[in-house]
Amino acid sequence: MDAVALPDKYYTTTSCIQDLVDKIVFVTLRDGKNIIGVLRTFDQFGTIVIQDAVERIYTQKAFGDIDRGVFLIRGENIVVIGELCSELNTDAELGALSVSKLPIEEVLELRRLELESSTSISKNTETRLKMLGFSP
């Protein structure tokens, strides 16, 4: 697309994403996945291609990365594309948030435990409601 022919600088999706090309971006997807990598290209539908992508998995106190290589994301699945703050170094960021990077196996285990406890809480609520005569 010819950028000069655009009616207004920020009229199209193209001009919105253009500033992010070749920068390290943080993409949140509709299913809750978080992808970090270099944004290389995009189209008018908001489809984007991320190079050197890692999927970052968060738990309450830790996070871990899974390498994903080149990631192509269809536009409709994108929630947020964010530019990572380059001035902040990783340690300071992590210190402020009190989360630490762990090997992915440990993070997945932590997440499994978190999920388990949250489902057991909802099961508890369900049984109590049932006792009171409410069915889910």
Added chain:
Amino acid sequence: MLFHSFFSTLIGKKITLHLKNDVSIEGTLTSIDQFLNVKLEDIKVHNADKYPHLLFLKNIFVRGSVIRYVDLPFEEVDTALLQDATRREAQLLKQKSMGDPKTLAV
């Protein structure tokens, strides 16, 4: 197009987006496009304890289709003007449909 023009007048103002995944993001509006995709800078996430990773970001692009509500600064919105513009657009649509014989038959 009306709301695109409307949001264009709010560029540089602080707005809050409430997304469909229950995240609320406050920031300065820097750009808006025809799908109401929004770019914000100097963002602040309201429920940051639940979404710590969003604290790393300064500028974000939010896809229009995932936005649930937008909080606007009350003093920046000229409701009278907006109502007027809406009426004018409705009038225009009406005139267009009157001119179209297919719509007239219905």
